[in-house]
Amino acid sequence: xxxxxxxxxLKGTRPDDSSLGFGTIFTDHMFNMDxxxxxxxxxxxxxxxxxxxxxxxxxxxxxxxxxxxxxxAYKNTNGEIQLFRARDNFIRFNRSAKxxxxxxxxxDDAMEALKTLLRLEKDWIPETPGTSLYIRPTIIATDPFLxxxxxxxxxxxxxxxxxxxxxxxGFSPVKIWISKEHVRAVRGGVGEYKTAGNxxxxxxxxxxxKKEGYAQVLWLDGVELKYIEEVGAxxxxxxxxxxxxxxxxxxxxxPGITRDSVIKLGKKWGMKVSERKIAMDEVIEASxxxxxxxxxxxxxxxxxxPVGEIRYGDEKIQxxxxxxxxxxxKFNSAITDIQYGKAEDSENWIxxx
Amino acid sequence: xxxxxxxxxLKGTRPDDSSLGFGTIFTDHMFNMDxxxxxxxxxxxxxxxxxxxxxxxxxxxxxxxxxxxxxxAYKNTNGEIQLFRARDNFIRFNRSAKxxxxxxxxxDDAMEALKTLLRLEKDWIPETPGTSLYIRPTIIATDPFLxxxxxxxxxxxxxxxxxxxxxxxGFSPVKIWISKEHVRAVRGGVGEYKTAGNxxxxxxxxxxxKKEGYAQVLWLDGVELKYIEEVGAxxxxxxxxxxxxxxxxxxxxxPGITRDSVIKLGKKWGMKVSERKIAMDEVIEASxxxxxxxxxxxxxxxxxxPVGEIRYGDEKIQxxxxxxxxxxxKFNSAITDIQYGKAEDSENWIxxx
Numbered sequence: 001x002x003x004x005x006x007x008x009x010l011k012g013t014r015p016d017d018s019s020l021g022f023g024t025i026f027t028d029h030m031f032n033m034d035x036x037x038x039x040x041x042x043x044x045x046x047x048x049x050x051x052x053x054x055x056x057x058x059x060x061x062x063x064x065x066x067x068x069x070x071x072x073a074y075k076n077t078n079g080e081i082q083l084f085r086a087r088d089n090f091i092r093f094n095r096s097a098k099x100x101x102x103x104x105x106x107x108d109d110a111m112e113a114l115k116t117l118l119r120l121e122k123d124w125i126p127e128t129p130g131t132s133l134y135i136r137p138t139i140i141a142t143d144p145f146l147x148x149x150x151x152x153x154x155x156x157x158x159x160x161x162x163x164x165x166x167x168x169x170g171f172s173p174v175k176i177w178i179s180k181e182h183v184r185a186v187r188g189g190v191g192e193y194k195t196a197g198n199x200x201x202x203x204x205x206x207x208x209x210k211k212e213g214y215a216q217v218l219w220l221d222g223v224e225l226k227y228i229e230e231v232g233a234x235x236x237x238x239x240x241x242x243x244x245x246x247x248x249x250x251x252x253x254x255p256g257i258t259r260d261s262v263i264k265l266g267k268k269w270g271m272k273v274s275e276r277k278i279a280m281d282e283v284i285e286a287s288x289x290x291x292x293x294x295x296x297x298x299x300x301x302x303x304x305x306p307v308g309e310i311r312y313g314d315e316k317i318q319x320x321x322x323x324x325x326x327x328x329x330k331f332n333s334a335i336t337d338i339q340y341g342k343a344e345d346s347e348n349w350i351x352x353x
Numbered sequence: 354x355x356x357x358x359x360x361x362x363l364k365g366t367r368p369d370d371s372s373l374g375f376g377t378i379f380t381d382h383m384f385n386m387d388x389x390x391x392x393x394x395x396x397x398x399x400x401x402x403x404x405x406x407x408x409x410x411x412x413x414x415x416x417x418x419x420x421x422x423x424x425x426a427y428k429n430t431n432g433e434i435q436l437f438r439a440r441d442n443f444i445r446f447n448r449s450a451k452x453x454x455x456x457x458x459x460x461d462d463a464m465e466a467l468k469t470l471l472r473l474e475k476d477w478i479p480e481t482p483g484t485s486l487y488i489r490p491t492i493i494a495t496d497p498f499l500x501x502x503x504x505x506x507x508x509x510x511x512x513x514x515x516x517x518x519x520x521x522x523g524f525s526p527v528k529i530w531i532s533k534e535h536v537r538a539v540r541g542g543v544g545e546y547k548t549a550g551n552x553x554x555x556x557x558x559x560x561x562x563k564k565e566g567y568a569q570v571l572w573l574d575g576v577e578l579k580y581i582e583e584v585g586a587x588x589x590x591x592x593x594x595x596x597x598x599x600x601x602x603x604x605x606x607x608p609g610i611t612r613d614s615v616i617k618l619g620k621k622w623g624m625k626v627s628e629r630k631i632a633m634d635e636v637i638e639a640s641x642x643x644x645x646x647x648x649x650x651x652x653x654x655x656x657x658x659p660v661g662e663i664r665y666g667d668e669k670i671q672x673x674x675x676x677x678x679x680x681x682x683k684f685n686s687a688i689t690d691i692q693y694g695k696a697e698d699s700e701n702w703i704x705x706x
Contacts, residue, residue, distance in 0.1 A: 023499030064549030196417030197550015
């Protein structure tokens, strides 16, 4: 694949690391590639970051045929750029593509596109511990057509955003809220794909949770409203006695790459790791009898997010003593140490750019 | 509300009525209005139809926070512009807005916007029987931000597309296919709102149906995969003995305005109309014992769509003799006669522009 590069004339400057938030600042360039039935994926190019110009009839706006990924590039102590399991993100991207009737990418081409872009934008990768360059590969349906069908044309783009440390105030537990009424996804639907509509479907309950003082929604299964699924922005783990349990991938849960990393490391460390159905009733019971030791989320943004409280109807389940649990801390350190090159890449998760 | 109008200098021409398809040709102008937290909905304006310019980080592209409506303007035999239940569309639009955490519109303002636009574009409304001007009001989330929350800013636009007669080859029954596996929506989700993600979620099964030679998917409920819901682009009615039955609005079915018109007319005509749970097993049984007289869909695009075959696993349920049933024909004539001003507007459904 030959990538045409058009460099921006007046380069921007990366803000001070301490001022970085999440998802508001973008780098100088973006990668673009188009799809049409006759040419397939074609015209790979890196251009100045710029607005998209699209007909108001563009299908993605009306019918939500779009998918995305979220991953990060890190700078190690030698100033090298490290990607964490990026290939796995593109494998998942292709699974999402298939589920949404979008033509798949060549994964080697996608990796090359990303690496070429990162090399050009290397000065945009922050260096302070905890900071990173957030990467957002996206595909949108671009036919200007009103009528429900899969689009014939698509745009694939990658944009980059330098992001700050997720826990600016330290690694403190979050409070999450269970909806007894709202459903994010159901088996047979698109919940396991990273597609736009899943996030739109989560907004109403999320706003409710925020009003009640909770950071995020913990979703139950769409069929029985009984089994725990995920938190929308992260997967979830429970430490019950000596078992590390997480809901099994049932078709309505996003197969998180951090989730998979936790499972692999946990097994390697000799922990009893289970992917299984976890009923909310079991969590309540475990909390009451003292066997619920820790709860934490896993995701690209925060890596590990300790959970300090789960609200379920009138019940408030308190977990731990207001501080992150030992197991959450251990996973967070192990994964971030690999990401930033402070620990040996024992699992072959790092690809240097 | 004062609408600023900027007219296009070089007007386009409406194609010949006989060449009109659906959703590919747009008129000269569009209506635009913006929302921000400090100004509310502001800057209502009619401008030349033009591309939207938006950051690749625009929230609607990533998180699918968008809603739309579909309705039509017709020309009656006196050349007057007729809207069919347009206010009901905007009421439903606001319900969708609420469900997707989008700020609601003032319905009078929305109606005024639409009427002003239609007056300007009156020459774009085709006049041949069966043709009409399709109207697509849309709201999209416009914050350039990567992170899941409701957007702070929005764009509301209305675009118009002259469309041909839906049944170019006559009013012939369609074949529909039931998925025993795929699910469009579930109670507690967003299935009852006209939001982008619902359509993306329908693509995979729809492509499967097409490959099998079926026009559309008939969706079953997401909980038990047992009860009939809707066809994605239309609601569905069954004539079983002397009963006209349609699935009740359970939270995962779009509350169709044509559906409501059929129910109201049916009741007025003294028919036994039921909104209730309809199990697929009941339909199979009714087909076997001869009590299943007709099946038809209802929606804005086709008004009434007779169904000639339902495929369910290995079973093919044949309905009627390959021609549209009497009841389907009666509803289609009654509703289109009101829309085109050929019959008295007994229900007060028409608003002249």
